[in-house]
Amino acid sequence: MQRNPPAGPSGSRWVLLALLVASICINYVDRGNLSVAAATPAFRADLNIDSRDLGVLFSAFFFTYAACQILAGWLIDRYNVYHIITAGFALWSAATVMMGFAGSFLALLVWRLALGAGEAVAYPAYSKILAANYVEHQRGLANSLIDAGSRTGPAVGVLAGGLIAARYGWRMIFILIGLAGLLWLIPWLWQTARLRPPAAITSKAHALNEPGLLDILKLRQAWGTFIGLFCLNYSWYFILSWLPTYLTTERRYSTRMMAWYGSLPFWAVAATSILAGWTSDRLIRRGATPTRVRLACLGGGLSLNTLMIPAYLIDDQVLSMALMTVACLSLGVASSNLWAVSQTLAGPGAAGKWTGLQNAFGNIAGIVSPYLAGWLVARTGSFFMVFVVASAVALSGALSYWFVVRRVEPVSWRTP
Template sequence: MFSASEASTKAAPGRLPGALWGVLALLVISVAINYIDRGNLSIAAPLLKEELRISPAQLGLLLSSFFWTYSTFQIVSGWLVDRFDVNRVIAAGFLLWSAATAATGWIHSFEMLVVLRLVLGIGESVAYPCYSKILAGHFPEHHRGLANSLIDAGTKCGPALGTLAGGLLMARFGWRPFFVILGLGSLVWLPLWFRWMPRGQGAAARRAADAPGISDILRHRAAWATFGGHFCGNYFWYFLLTWLPFYLVRERHFSMREMASLGSLAYLVTAAATTAAGWLSDRAIAAGSAPSRVRKTCTGFGLGFATIILGVTAIPNETASLVLLLLACASYGVFASSHWAITQTLAGPLAAGKWTGLQNFVANLAGVAAPAITGFVVDSTGQFFWAFAVSAGVALAGAIIYTFGLGKVAPVEWAE
């Protein structure tokens, strides 16, 4: 049997070998589970708030606590995947975050819920550095665009499935059994990973000694532009991921079942837009369009048009409001199809892991900011309008950064 990296050299130039399709499928499944686990607390928020008698500000603190460790451990995780076997690092992280999810179902205090969210963040922090390491080391350049788009689609399909199944199951059985079953059931992924994980070091690892350091990356303006632009995009996304279920139930007065259906539809629209935009952008580049123009158009237009989300809370009509929500989600999906492709083009295989860790560290500080700021704004004003306005303003700032601050998207020439 060939290893995944060996198979990539034996397949026809235009085709992705079967072994790598298996690896990619497991990565997509893992990121879907990853996002279900990080978002399931927001689905349970309407029930959990009443049971534990916590305020909107406390709820915002609880929803943001995951990102305290998720963000701060990104750089550590980037070092781990460069230092140790990436296949075992992602397996260890998967085991840790699944255990934290299952344990949440048995917790009865606000303080212990915060602790388990911190543990969940540590486990999930390994995911994206591992994905970048695996894609850079085992996937040919001309297949990384599709691979990134499918992984990003998994981040949308996960919340869609979690919102639909979680909302329906919680409405029927309560929130605790859902956490226990999800955490323990996810462990089925681990033996499949050890069976199909890529073998060998991969192309990037063979030149690890030549890789640039963190200080080398931080000296480039493009790095700071990707950090800031991604932060803005993440603020928009984590605002939806953590507060949309609560908004639909408490502000729009939908039932838990209706919230589950509408919330999952929003995530599915985002996933479809991400996949379509990723495929179309790769086709445009293959046809001769400049990669810089294509990638910057996707990120700038996507975040810029996503600002229509402000109309969601400003329009009383439910149908029109939901149409705007879906359009805003689709626009975000266009952005999400290209932001990691930009990073991987700029960094190249040698720096993709460290650049990813640094970028995800900065970007996921938005996961701390968005839930907490939203909780504070809602608590202070008693309504969601200004929370939506802040999210739209941050998205617009991201569009400006990608359009005017990034510069040309081309591989960085690292010093020898």
């Protein structure tokens, strides 16, 4: 049987959590830099690429990101999770910088693949750390803070990247932001040198008593979370990849307008994620069941994401952006509770592997969504069908959590 995590996180745990939040913010700034660069006319002219090529570049990140998830989860459950994060962070930051020097489509493709491999360690590592150090009624806030960091990253990236591009050109987006991100390693290495990592599986006997990948894959609940994450990610990665281009092409925003107004939905989803995570924990502490609270947030948030369709159809710029912001913040309501569900179901001993599998499946959406969006835009000449497909997929995710996962309670692992 798994031991319960400590009832109250110490000051050092909150410092560690703050560093994790900062790391995921940087993670999403770096993966989203391409969407900001692509919104500038000089980018396409310099590299001679069209919408289909751009869809390939957006999707390429997720080939390695998804493929490396299972390996990352296995490594994190077996070795020092802090060391794994350090190596992954260094790799993805270096890849970000090198994209600024890319002189061709192929070079940019290679560095996007390297970026995906480095960033693959993040979520399995976070789940390992949070499942081991936070009890049920603390995980909503802890996960929502990390989720808010992932939503703040695109907001910072669109704003800072757009302003950098307007002044210095698209290449400096990657170079300046990539070098600045490396500074995070200094407090991270200092802090983790003083901490004992969550227990790793260090012996064959211990490993035999932990659930394996096949044990997880046999579970209905696991597949419900896999499908749910795929559906949420489909919409999120479309927004992350294509929103700046949509604003500059169909809505005719300038690069500066795109930087300011395009960042608003991401700020909104970050704030909403924190509020939803705090509220869900508060409700659970007062006696509400995790099943009712977590699944209400996930299903309701994914359902409201369909507001993207009226946001597209309305001509008024202000009202359209307001609806788009609400559609995006609904994803914050959903995602604030997403990993708390998985961590509760898996328990500390299987959190890394479960999250690795879930992220591997869920991030196939990152391959499909940006590429399909580029293909649809090239085929139809507009974003309308892209918004329709994303909304339908989001609704499917709500159904998966309501009718496939159904209950949020620890799995009883039958191990030798």
